[in-house]
Amino acid sequence: MKKALVTAGVLSPAVLLFAAATVAKAPKEPLGLLPITWPKDNPYSAEKVELGKVLYFDKRLSADGTVSCATCHDPKFAFTDGAPTSTGINGQKGGRSAPTVINRAWSNAQFWDGRAASLEAQALGPVQNPIEMGNSLNNMVKTLNGIAGYKPLFTKAFGDGEATAARVAMAIATFERTVVSGNAPYDKWKAGQATAMSPAAIRGYKVFQKAECDACHEGQSFTSNMYTNIGVGLDKPNPDLGRYVVTKNDADWGAFKTPTLREIEHTGPYMHDGSMKTLEEVVDYYDKGGTPNKNLDTHIKKRNLSAGEKSDLVAFMKALSGTGWRGIAAPTSFPQ
Numbered sequence: 001m002k003k004a005l006v007t008a009g010v011l012s013p014a015v016l017l018f019a020a021a022t023v024a025k026a027p028k029e030p031l032g033l034l035p036i037t038w039p040k041d042n043p044y045s046a047e048k049v050e051l052g053k054v055l056y057f058d059k060r061l062s063a064d065g066t067v068s069c070a071t072c073h074d075p076k077f078a079f080t081d082g083a084p085t086s087t088g089i090n091g092q093k094g095g096r097s098a099p100t101v102i103n104r105a106w107s108n109a110q111f112w113d114g115r116a117a118s119l120e121a122q123a124l125g126p127v128q129n130p131i132e133m134g135n136s137l138n139n140m141v142k143t144l145n146g147i148a149g150y151k152p153l154f155t156k157a158f159g160d161g162e163a164t165a166a167r168v169a170m171a172i173a174t175f176e177r178t179v180v181s182g183n184a185p186y187d188k189w190k191a192g193q194a195t196a197m198s199p200a201a202i203r204g205y206k207v208f209q210k211a212e213c214d215a216c217h218e219g220q221s222f223t224s225n226m227y228t229n230i231g232v233g234l235d236k237p238n239p240d241l242g243r244y245v246v247t248k249n250d251a252d253w254g255a256f257k258t259p260t261l262r263e264i265e266h267t268g269p270y271m272h273d274g275s276m277k278t279l280e281e282v283v284d285y286y287d288k289g290g291t292p293n294k295n296l297d298t299h300i301k302k303r304n305l306s307a308g309e310k311s312d313l314v315a316f317m318k319a320l321s322g323t324g325w326r327g328i329a330a331p332t333s334f335p336q
Helices: 011-021 046-058 119-128 137-145 148-158 163-176 186-188 199-210 243-247 279-288 307-318
Strands: none
Touching: 011 279, 046 148, 119 137, 119 163, 119 199, 137 199, 148 163, 148 279, 199 243
């Protein structure tokens, strides 16, 4: 089976047959999470996860070998980088905070502005971004095909040893879909373990509902995966207009994708620009009603929470930290 990929990221029949022959049952999701719906043209296989993990951590995908996917989405920081905005090739600073990879398997559109329609599309964006990895897809593919140690990994994953941009995207996306968080105290509490959450967290869950936080932070991953204007940064002279830059739809002016609250205590600083250092600061921001602007979401309004309610709300958010991703670490060696 040779040169199995065709253009535009579409899988040839040969690759589809290989994938169907090698697909295995994916690991069971932690408590509180629904089964992952794997793409028909990129089904789960352990071999793709293995390849994708190595590619995810390999800095040689960047133009000068200094930046990997994990540079900005590091397991040590719950798959973020712990910085307000990320640093790419040649020390260049981006304008947005790196969102976590955790539980992205349950979202199609990716990035703060949703400009990538899938994890596969997202995976190749940073490679080509001049201030992130600063490479071209052709150069990345040439580099990978020049590393003999990658050929067995691509063969196991795709049937032959050829590296292509689409295969890189599929492998990285497959790995990323295994980066999940569930089995948190909240999940155990919902499953009937009455003492799994602290009394403060239980009270905080009620505050979460009272303050309508669940209007946007809903479902198993505590995100609608939709776009909301909460006013952050819109009082600046030249604000980031978020989703509007992609769609040019006035309804999207100043709106950004609602992030997951899973592992939120580990993914600060917060907001699309990393402007808030603590969860307490985030709660205060919402409690005051955000930053007024022409497109502020109707759910963003003064709440007048007490100090105790605010503290309980933070306790609840911390009860959303779980398991599933914690054992993931960088490979100890890379193909040569």
